[in-house]
Amino acid sequence: MSKQAQHWEKTRNLLFVTLAIWFVFSIGIFFFGAEMEASNFRPFGYPLSYYMTCQGSLGIFVILIFWFAGRQEKIDEEFGYTEREGD
Amino acid sequence: MIKGKFIDNLPKVYGIYTGGFLVFIILMAIAEQAGMSAKLIGIFFVAFTVLIYALIGWLSRTMQTDAYYVAGRQVPTVFNGMATAADWMSGASFVAMAGGIYFKGYGYMALLVGWTGGYVLVASLLAPYLRKFGCYTVPDFIGTRYGGNLARLSAVIVLTVASFTYVTAQINATGTIASVALDIPFGIAVYVGLASILMCSMLGGMRAVTWTQVAQYIVLIIAYLLPVFWISNKMGAGFFPHLMLADEVARIAELESQFGLGTVKNSAADLATVPKGLAGITKAHAEVNTTPWKFISLAVCMMAGTASLPHVMMRYFTTPSVKTARRSVGWSLFFIFLLYCSAPMLATLSKLSLMDPNLPTGIIGKSIAEVESIDWYQNWNQANLMFVSDFNGNGTLELNEFFMGGKAVVLATPEIAGLPYVISGLVAAGGMAAAMSTADGLVLAISNALSHDIYYKIINPKAETAKRLIVARVLLFLIGFAGASIAALEIQGILGSVIWAFDFAMSGLFFPLVLGVWWKRANAPGAVAGMLGGLAAGTAYLIAVRSGYPGFWGVTQLTFGIVGSLVSLVLMVVVSLITKAPDAATQRMVDEVRIPSGKTVLGKQH
Numbered sequence: 023m024s025k026q027a028q029h030w031e032k033t034r035n036l037l038f039v040t041l042a043i044w045f046v047f048s049i050g051i052f053f054f055g056a057e058m059e060a061s062n063f064r065p066f067g068y069p070l071s072y073y074m075t076c077q078g079s080l081g082i083f084v085i086l087i088f089w090f091a092g093r094q095e096k097i098d099e100e101f102g103y104t105e106r107e108g109d
Numbered sequence: 110m111i112k113g114k115f116i117d118n119l120p121k122v123y124g125i126y127t128g129g130f131l132v133f134i135i136l137m138a139i140a141e142q143a144g145m146s147a148k149l150i151g152i153f154f155v156a157f158t159v160l161i162y163a164l165i166g167w168l169s170r171t172m173q174t175d176a177y178y179v180a181g182r183q184v185p186t187v188f189n190g191m192a193t194a195a196d197w198m199s200g201a202s203f204v205a206m207a208g209g210i211y212f213k214g215y216g217y218m219a220l221l222v223g224w225t226g227g228y229v230l231v232a233s234l235l236a237p238y239l240r241k242f243g244c245y246t247v248p249d250f251i252g253t254r255y256g257g258n259l260a261r262l263s264a265v266i267v268l269t270v271a272s273f274t275y276v277t278a279q280i281n282a283t284g285t286i287a288s289v290a291l292d293i294p295f296g297i298a299v300y301v302g303l304a305s306i307l308m309c310s311m312l313g314g315m316r317a318v319t320w321t322q323v324a325q326y327i328v329l330i331i332a333y334l335l336p337v338f339w340i341s342n343k344m345g346a347g348f349f350p351h352l353m354l355a356d357e358v359a360r361i362a363e364l365e366s367q368f369g370l371g372t373v374k375n376s377a378a379d380l381a382t383v384p385k386g387l388a389g390i391t392k393a394h395a396e397v398n399t400t401p402w403k404f405i406s407l408a409v410c411m412m413a414g415t416a417s418l419p420h421v422m423m424r425y426f427t428t429p430s431v432k433t434a435r436r437s438v439g440w441s442l443f444f445i446f447l448l449y450c451s452a453p454m455l456a457t458l459s460k461l462s463l464m465d466p467n468l469p470t471g472i473i474g475k476s477i478a479e480v481e482s483i484d485w486y487q488n489w490n491q492a493n494l495m496f497v498s499d500f501n502g503n504g505t506l507e508l509n510e511f512f513m514g515g516k517a518v519v520l521a522t523p524e525i526a527g528l529p530y531v532i533s534g535l536v537a538a539g540g541m542a543a544a545m546s547t548a549d550g551l552v553l554a555i556s557n558a559l560s561h562d563i564y565y566k567i568i569n570p571k572a573e574t575a576k577r578l579i580v581a582r583v584l585l586f587l588i589g590f591a592g593a594s595i596a597a598l599e600i601q602g603i604l605g606s607v608i609w610a611f612d613f614a615m616s617g618l619f620f621p622l623v624l625g626v627w628w629k630r631a632n633a634p635g636a637v638a639g640m641l642g643g644l645a646a647g648t649a650y651l652i653a654v655r656s657g658y659p660g661f662w663g664v665t666q667l668t669f670g671i672v673g674s675l676v677s678l679v680l681m682v683v684v685s686l687i688t689k690a691p692d693a694a695t696q697r698m699v700d701e702v703r704i705p706s707g708k709t710v711l712g713k714q715h
Contacts, residue, residue: 030703040233048226048412052404055215055397067355072395075218076453077351080225080446087232087439094237095432103706105430 029101036097040090047079047086119188126161127327133157134331138531147530151290154534155541158328159305162321162545169313169320174574177314177581178245178557180427184319189433190440192319193424195326197224197445199275200282200544201607203329206449208515210456214392216399220608221449223408225442227415232438235416236425238626238702240434243709244426246554247419247618248562251640253711254625255633256695258567263640265558267617268419270644273592275418275610276551280306280589280596282544285516289492290537296597303593305541306548311582314557318549319427325542330447332539337451340458340526344468350454357461361394364464368473368508375509379500387496387512394460402663410670414611417618420547420554431705459522464508470525473508480506485524489517552592556585608667609651616647616673620681628685629699635685642680647673 023031051058051074058071065073098104115122137150171177184192202224209217244250247268252261283302288295309321337350347353365371370390383389392398415421424441428434462470472480477499480486489495494514497506513521519540523532560581565572572580617640624631624639650672654660664671691699701710 026700026704033703037233040229044226044229044233048222048229048408049405052219052222052408053401055399055401055404059397064355066352068358069395071215071397072358072453075215075221077450079222080450083225083229084439084442084446086229087442088436090229090233091432091435091439094435098432098705103704105432105706 025101029097029103032097032100033094036090036093040086043086044083047074047082051079116183116185119185123188123323123327126324127331130158130328130331134531134535137534138529141529141531147533148292150530150534151537152292154538155287155290158538158542159545162324162542163305163308165321165324166309166312166317169317171313171316172575172578174245174577176316177578178426178561179423180314180316180319182427183429184427186428186433186437187440188323189319189424189428189437190444191326192322193421193437193441194444194448195322195329195542195546196318196424196550197421197441197547198329198448198543199279199547199607200286200540201278202448202452203333203543204282204286204516204519204540207452207455207459208518210453211460211518212388212390212392212515213398214394215397216392216404218453219399219404219407220411221452223411224415225445225449226408227412228438228442228445230412230416231421231425232435234623235422235626236438237431237435237705239422239622240425240428241431241702241705241709243711245561246558247422247622248558249566249711251621251625251636252562252566254695254698255621255631255636256691257633260633260636260640261562261566263637264618264621265562267614267640267644268558269555270648271418271610271614271617272420272551272555273588274606274613275420276548276555276588276592277595278606278610279544279548279551280592283541283548284593284596286537286540286544289520290534290541299593299597302541302545302548303589306545306552307586307589309545310549310553311585314578314581315423315427315553318553319424321549322546325546326444328542329539329546330444332535332542333448333455334451336523336528336532336536337455337458339528339532340462340522341454343526343528344458344462346458346461350458351450354454354457357457358395361457361461361464362396364473365390365393365508368464370508373507373509375500379498382498383512384493384496387494387514389509389512390460394457400663406663406668406671410615410668411608411611413615413619413674414670417614417622418611419558419614419618420550422622423554423557424550455522456518459518459525462522462526463511470527473506473511475506476504477506477510478504485521488524489513489521494521548589548592552585552589555588556581559584559588605667612647612651612668612670612673613644615670616677617641617644619674620678624681626699626702629696630685630690631681632685632688632691632695634688635681635683638684639677639681643673643677646676 055071059069061070063070175181239250242250248261248264251264280302284295284299287301288298310318341350342348346357425434428437462468464473465471466474480497494517496512498510500510564580565577621636621639647669650669651666654666698710
């Protein structure tokens with residue numbers, strides 16, 4: 023496999039992982055709104071369903087994007103595709 | 110004027126600006142104590158901030174195409190994040206969101222999840238690749254990737270439909286705020302708002318919009334967070350509301366059942382006496398009050414719409430590199446998160462301060478006559494944002510007898526909680542900043558697409574730089590003017606049309622953009638079919654539902670993008686597969702886009 027194909031495969035795998043996490047916290051958990059509400063796990067005392075819509079999912083998205091950016095930079099570095107200044 | 114040196118000094122420049130703004134707030138507070146009238150304070154706040162934006166717009170004037178279209182591609186990561194956050198958070202986010210949460214609770218918060226989750230799609234599927242492409246506009250990408258004027262033109266059509274729907278709502282919001290703060294009629298205030306918007310964008314294009322948006326973000330975030338923290342502390346609810354309002358949320362649920370929420374229903378005849386646009390509390394504050402599919406379908410539409418709205422995407426064309434574009438998406442969402450996670454807290458504080466009889470501000474359970482004699486009630490009743498009526502004739506205000514406009518949650522809560530008027534002036538300036546910054550981005554997105562993609566790329570490819578930029582500015586003016594004229598008619602609510610804009614963008618652009626990067630086999634006929642077919646299907650469904658068709662799969666007029674984008678996906682795949690594969694040059698171009706390093710696909714000046 024060429025270097026470029028390998029790079030793209032790793033990039034694609036990272037995309038799948040990122041989208042899987044995204045799916046869980048943007049769609050998956052909201053199938054279980056009622057269950058979350060009844061849950062005994064109450065972050066900062068809020069009902070879990072309320073907390074996830076107010077802060078939980080939102081904060082996870084912020085962290086997820088930075089994590090994704092960091093991983094992608096590592097992949098680019100591995101294959102020598104890191105941009106030089108002035109590119 | 111703004112080159113190298115300015116970029117290096119950004120933290121200092123905006124640090125001084127923020128300090129100056131805080132000093133201005135303090136001066137206004139002192140002036141209030143010295144007896145300056147509330148009206149004058151409001152005028153000072155709005156006029157002062159708008160003049161600063163106009164000054165930045167003038168300082169950023171330019172006659173170069175890459176500065177005009179993509180701010181010279183030198184906006185640093187964090188600052189681009191702030192600019193995107195201002196670009197993104199509209200009058201609806203600032204003024205209407207807390208109100209929506211106040212009235213509709215959990216079901217409404219699907220918008221919070223959708224409007225943030227979409228950025229994961231932006232970061233992972235699109236932004237870095239479009240930055241590598243080196244395009245000036247979103248149709249520029251579509252036109253070059255798929256080839257041919259028809260694809261370019263289709264993208265411009267979708268962009269214009271979505272963005273124009275959105276921009277009228279924003280100009281409407283600037284007009285509303287300007288008319289309240291400056292005390293002028295709405296029909297005139299709309300054009301005052303338009304003039305302010307044009308001052309920020311006309312001379313310097315994207316460069317001017319970038320630097321004013323950063324300034325606007327600073328104003329709007331201060332204006333949103335300061336009252337939330339202040340009210341929370343004043344009520345003794347906790348010094349850091351976001352982590353400390355669990356007791357208040359529980360208390361609201363307790364009061365809801367005590368006041369008979371959901372058991373006492375108003376008759377239709379009683380409701381007919383309530384002024385238009387006002388609502389009572391009919392939904393529980395924090396309980397899960399909607400079906401999972403309703404919640405999820407709305408969130409999905411907002412997420413896919415986020416990834417398809419051109420005015421957001423084009424902000425990531427302005428970063429110095431692909432890597433910074435990716436990180437910049439993270440910063441954008443961080444700055445958006447600061448406001449979005451505060452909106453539910455504001456709604457909670459606002460509701461509790463009105464409902465709790467143990468608080469001095471609580472009005473439910475008081476006598477109607479007493480409530481009607483409160484100063485702030487009279488003010489907001491006059492502004493047509495509050496209303497009480499003794500339906501059951503017992504002389505006491507019940508929960509179902511109090512009505513409020515959605516905007517009042519943000520605009521009136523500081524006054525209800527007894528904060529000084531200077532905070533209300535600040536909130537008006539923040540709302541103005543939010544609406545202006547989004548309107549700027551949208552008007553620029555439309556006029557850039559028309560001037561670059563239609564005029565330069567299709568009509569007159571030989572046009573000189575000077576002529577291109579003059580055409581761009583004339584179009585900017587015309588589009589702004591058209592938007593203001595429609596806004597002046599006041600035909601639609603702010604929030605409804607914002608949600609439609611997302612659905613339109615998702616219907617026509619989501620799959621053509623994503624597959625352009627991720628599916629090499631996608632070709633021009635497929636993309637054209639996807640864009641036009643998706644837009645047509647979405648629009649047809651919207652019109653059908655609005656004229657009485659019950660719809661299917663629980664798709665409503667707020668989520669018609671699901672129908673549009675599915676049609677778009679199917680058409681795009683089928684048509685691409687039955688027509689010829691893209692040529693070798695196009696395939697190489699896609700390969701090139703997938704590698705961050707090296708030159709952009711399109712030249713620096715094109």
